[in-house]
Amino acid sequence: MDTLDIKRPENIVYRKPALITDNVMHYCPGCSHGTVHKLIAEVIEEMGIQDKTVGISPVGCSVFAYNYIDIDWQEAAHGRAPALATATKRLCPDKYVFTYQGDGDLASIGTAEIIHACSRGENIVVIFINNGIYGMTGGQMAPTTLLGMKTSTTPYGRDAKLNGFPLKITEMLAALDGTAYITRQSVHTAAAARKAKNAIRKGFEYSHLGIGLSFIEIVSTCNSGWKLSPVEANKWMVENMFAKYPLGDIKDTSIAEKK
């Protein structure tokens, strides 16, 4: 098959989702952010809700998410996205509202905002990118950094005595009555990405059922921050991150159960 053949419509097996813009992505090669963006764009496209969706981007590497997915966006202050999403959803209940947040954003500076949005049962979707590090600011310790993991502020490895323990915020949030769906996924293989996409779609669908908040953690790689090649980063994630942050659904409250 030559190049022309490959481009024939009947031969296309993969294309960029229509809702991903042509802007050049600033993410490092191998970074999970780009893959997750693509999954979100596909879900919005397949559900046909581009004109009904509002995204809230965080402060972190994905601060520029609004450059890549072709929907209306609000760019929040560090950690505050769930507060913006709360008001947006309550004032515009017909909209699909999601936040997209890193671990520093969601599990450190924005702990109060996420806990209370969950506790109030806001009908929003939260996409939580847990890469165990502060990617944007150059690789400092995050609340989710593993014990022993080296970062620029834990140069000798995270020491529980000095730096406390990794925060499993997703399990914490599952304990709150206002959450409807809590799951932990990853995007390191095509199969994992497909599962993550299904989870994102379920979250979007749940957000219109009035049954509470859907929370999708994506255990992610930050190969630049971890100082590993994309392939090594995936391997390191499987061997280390998944041990602390096991994949799978943590909570799924169907409408019937709620009633």
Add this chain to the structure above:
Amino acid sequence: MAEKILMKGNEAIAVSAIRNGVDGYFGYPITPQSEVMETLMKEKPWETTGMVVLQAESEVSSINMVYGGASCGKKVMTSSSSPGISLMCEGISYIAGSELPCVIVNVMRGGPGLGTIQPSQSDYTQCVKGGGHGDYHCMVLAPASAQDMYDFVDWGFELAFKYRNPVIVLADGIIGQLMEKVELRPVKPRRTEEEILRVAPWATTGKPAGRERNIITSLSLDSTTQENFNKKLLAKYESIKENEVRFSEYMTDDAEYLFVAFGCSSRICEAATDILRQEGIKAGLLRPITLFPFPEKEIARLAGQVKSIMSIELNLGQMVEDVRLAANGRCPVGFYGRQGGIVFTPEEIAGEFKKFNNLK
């Protein structure tokens, strides 16, 4: 005759919000303004106008809820008192940097720190000069009565949407707690979806095919873009200074001496002016109704007419700096203030005035 009802300044804020078609209120309890949210919750406007009222987990959250609601082109507001406003300053900076309209009510109490729950005017500098980080200004309106509290909600939203800029209603514990007759103005319904699209075409209302996506952000990593944005803000502030200054004057026509005071202090200074006038001393009063924009031209004009100006404030001397800048050496400028929630009497001010001006 329009209906007049006896109510507290804080209640007037809540009643006015419902009657003026406000879409959302987000707040956190703090004395001396908790009646605002309490009144809203009691009135249940979500059952009548559809207004959203939500008690947030903190002032950090309530201002960021305002940020999200304003991003949708909705008329949203919050209220708090001094320590809560400090927590909101990050959000206010983002709102100013994203050029969003909203109304923030600060019913000031004494500080610093936890301070006192008694009235004060010690957040003048914080609210008028900025408060959060970066070069920005909120428009600041200073109510002096419960009626002003009622009226400034609507006026605040008018200004906020006209300039896409946050507006602070800078009240104090006295104005918030004072019970007075308030005239209820005609009801304004909430804006329809179509009206929102018309007045706020920039809002995140969901991107239909055929329009660019709307992005609410205060971020620009490129220095030239950021500088150009700062210059755009400056031009907006210049236009606000040119068009929106409001003040009132009392006995200034033939005044030889001038008081400058805002909010509750202006009412006390009016009484002090009367005392001095009875003694044959030609005192007058200028009350800035807008603190940003500040009535600097009028103060400059009066500074050329009077022998001296005194700025009277419930703080250690904050607005006096702006009065001095406006007077620009044309006449001496003095200050008298009380702090900690203690409020001066008209007699006390008249006495301090005579001391400052060497009058018997």
